[in-house]
């Protein structure tokens with residue numbers, strides 16, 4: 001019965017779903033994207049949201065490791081084997097839901113429009129279990145990622161205060177700033193030593209990016225450097241659960257509060273997202 005209902009929903013996608021689409025990205029790897037995606041999602045769920053993390057870092061099974069799960073199905077199965085996307089949703093993990101990208105599958109990085117549409121339209125049907133989707137992206141910037149960044153209701157740009165990470169993030173802003181569809185960027189500075197350093201980094205970035213690219217960047221917040229982050233990864237239990245009283249855990253809670261307080265998006269909804277992603281309504285052969 002349940003399966004038949006799901007199938008029907010897939011065949012007739014909702015007119016629109018109010019899901020908020022958030023992409024977590026950076027110009028460089030190892031700056032804390034997956035850490036931000038996982039812990040922000042947990043903090044959001046504590047504040048009453050129903051987040052779904054979608055790992056699009058197909059090369060490495062990042063989030064699987066962080067959450068300590070081995071999903072039975074992943075996006076690869078959804079695309080190649082036509083597995084029902086609901087079968088790929090892992091739920092009951094610290095209040096977050098999660099879909100794995102699968103690992104070691106290069107070809108998924110350069111998905112064609114047909115497959116991409118299939119995934120997105122499948123996700124659109126999940127509005128009964130999720131109200132926001134967090135796409136965790138990999139290190140590389142390719143055309144698919146750039147499109148995702150520009151189409152999302154908001155994109156969290158993660159950088160550390162180190163000049164190399166900073167300059168790379170700035171270069172990314174320059175690239176997306178030249179595209180026809182301008183993204184809604186929100187800055188997250190991760191691994192700052194002190195609050196002062198974090199605030200100076202945020203102010204500097206927003207000012208310089210604004211001056212030289214014309215892009216307005218919303219300063220979302222910061223996470224301080226905290227060795228418990230690394231311990232949490234080793235334990236395979238997210239920081240918010242394993243070290244709830246750590247300083248980074250406190251920062252994540254602030255981040256979630258800021259996130260919910262100041263939605264910069266105009267109209268949430270998957271239809272607008274699909275339109276921006278594919279340059280049309282997304283009707284058709286998915």
Ligand SMILES: Nc1ncnc2c1ncn2[C@@H]1O[C@H](COP(=O)(O)OP(=O)(O)O)[C@@H](O)[C@H]1O
Nearest residue numbers: 029030031032033034035191224225226229230
């Ligand atoms: N605020 C932080 N303080 C200390 N270590 C951190 C912090 N954020 C992330 N890390 C560590 O840095 C490493 C890379 O983080 P990860 O989230 O996997 O980055 P990305 O997804 O951008 O590649 C992990 O070992 C993680 O524990």
Ligand SMILES: [Mg+2]
Nearest residue numbers: 033034057062
């Ligand atoms: Mg990652």
